[in-house]
């Protein structure tokens with residue numbers, strides 16, 4: 086008797102679930118489920134700051150996440166973060182070439198900046214390859230080399246504090 090009652094209850098639940106608007110046209114179903122997702126999504130706000138500041142923000146986040154990745158032993162997030170930096174670097178290069186970005190210090194020495202930037206991104210490339218190879222020791226070594234280069238460029242090209 087108890088078993089029969091349980092089966093009957095289960096059947097009732099199934100009926101109610103199946104009846105949850107599935108027979109209605111899509112529009113009516115959306116209404117039944119609330120209208121929040123029918124509203125247009127807000128566009129992501131533009132990143133604050135100039136091209137280099139945006140690249141530097143992404144770079145800082147990538148480095149922070151690299152520290153975490155080395156700590157947890159899961160290196161998988163690193164390549165994606167570095168890819169974001171790489172994309173931002175393209176924007177930086179265009180801004181410098183197009184004259185819409187001027188270095189805050191030694192702005193006339195773009196060639197030296199480019200050389201430093203080139204060398205720096207070659208180190209980021211090593212970090213990328215080490216992370217992809219899931220080599221924790223090589224990732225830590227490449228990270229250290231990358232971090233040792235921040236200050237050299239800032240000393241020459243960032244505005245003094």
Ligand code: HEC
Pocket residue numbers: 134135137138139141142144145148188189198201202205231232234235236238239242243244
């Ligand atoms: C090849 C040159 C270069 C290298 C290498 C470099 N930076 Fe920068 N960075 C700059 C310049 C130029 C600015 C100033 C940008 C501006 O204010 O227009 C800057 C600014 C910054 C800022 C301030 C951004 C802001 O919103 O004002 C941070 C944070 C930063 N860098 C982090 C780093 C870190 C971390 C590294 C190393 C992992 C690094 N940078 C390596 C050139 C470099």
